[in-house]
Amino acid sequence: MTIGFVVGESKPTMISAQTARSLSVGEYVVIDSDGGKLLGLVERSFVSSAALTGVHNFEETVESKEIADMNSRDKSFTSKIGILGYLEQLQKGKAMIPAVPPLPGTSILEATKQDLDVIFDPDQPEWIKIGSLLRNTSINAKINLNKIVSRHLAILAMTGMGKSNFVSLIAKQISKLDGTLVLFDYHNDYADMAIPKINVIDAKINPRLLDASTLADVLEIRENADVQQRILRLAFTPEVKEAKQFWDILDENVALVGANPERKEDRHSADRVRDKIDDARHRFADILDPDVMDPIGLIKEGRVNVLNISELSEKQANVALAYYLQELLNDKKIATLAKNAKTKSKKRHRFESPIFVIIEEAHVFIPKGEDTHAKYWASKIAREGRKFGLGLGIVSQRPRSIDSNILSQMGSLAIMKIVQEDDQQQISSAAESISKDLISQLTSLNVGDAVLVGQWVNLPSIVHIEEVKGRAIGSDQNAVGEWALNHKLEKVAKESTQELIQKDLLMK
Ligand SMILES: Nc1ncnc2c1ncn2[C@@H]1O[C@H](COP(=O)(O)OP(=O)(O)OP(=O)(O)O)[C@@H](O)[C@H]1O
Ligand SMILES: [Mg+2]
Structure with a gap:
């Protein structure tokens, strides 16, 4: 069905159109050009009224409105449509932009389900359904899971979007395919997901396996506390690392270093370090565990693994994350080498198949302008993971604070509502596949709407993501309701206490 025509000046990648109805931004249309059908994406859409343009006062506006209502030619529906390529080629997975721009007067047609299904709803098992196209709502939107495991993913949006x-939806789908997912859960958001055989584990750090400066981080010794840092470094000897009574021997060693008669001034700092050891050892007894020999062994292949890091301080979470990332990468490296080698390697590995790792609050762990352990390993995975079957997904509400290098290595992006300009700028400089016009759409998205670009989709698309049912945490709190309930409960408690007192008095 013809819905409009190409008008004005055309380019091979962009046309202007006049249409019979207002087109929605994000809608796909077909341009029936001489060289073959082209697929277009509406990037901007305007409506104007001839009569109601340039009116200067109320009376004039009332009159003009009457004229406008009578005149069927009064409204013009203008749009800018980006050309994505020849439809037939796109259906085969190739984007071919026409050599010459479509002629003005070319018809614009409604895109049919047949036109779009092949592109957005492929049948292969690696394509999983995540929702539907936002504007062509009868079309399923799918993503290619293989591409995010091999080329990484970023999910960026303001909070609550x-x-x-x-x-959760990706986790559910990976679980259905018996894939392995490791999800670093900083806010304890995912433990209650309704996923069969979900493996929820508390992240642990084995202090023996750390180097001195990392141990200092975990003990929360400040970086500029030079003397304390030095004392810990001297005291954290190979003997301590192997001692059965790890904490006691470490404490003894720190005391010993502090008792050096030639450096009397060290005594005080050594006491501070001992306090910190004592404090961390008791406060974080569940997390800092010198007896857990292989924290990575808790991760199960073929499962959704939720690694709870919500009890850890930011520094500890960083250390834990770095540790797990490093171990996973090493394991996958050994596994790949073993697969390719003719002779059997002596090094053992745990995981046979690819793993996808997701980091929530990525701006905390891979920040711009600051070197952290986790960032070092995340960037290594971003660069090398592809070769070894280790994919990285980063999730953040502050794209502007994420290391741009790592962000630019993410082959696929889901971007939801983002209003801040510096966030938008960071995204557009990290992802060349997202046009300025698509970026300008980000402010008008609703909860659950997302722009998908990159290798996991055949074409940039605006979609609505399905809501996962049964997620208790993460939903907005009903403060007023809960206050009222609390008040009611308090009242009931008070009244029944008073009743009891009165009964008591009567008895006496
Ligand atoms: N696709 C969707 N469709 C409908 N509602 C949704 C959708 N996604 C999320 N919501 C609603 O929005 C709420 C917040 O979603 P969610 O916790 O996923 O946001 P978030 O971006 O992770 O927020 P934060 O930055 O605070 O972690 C959910 O509780 C849910 O009610
Ligand atoms: Mg969240």
């Missing part, structure tokens, strides 16, 4: 919902 549906990032964790999307992560």
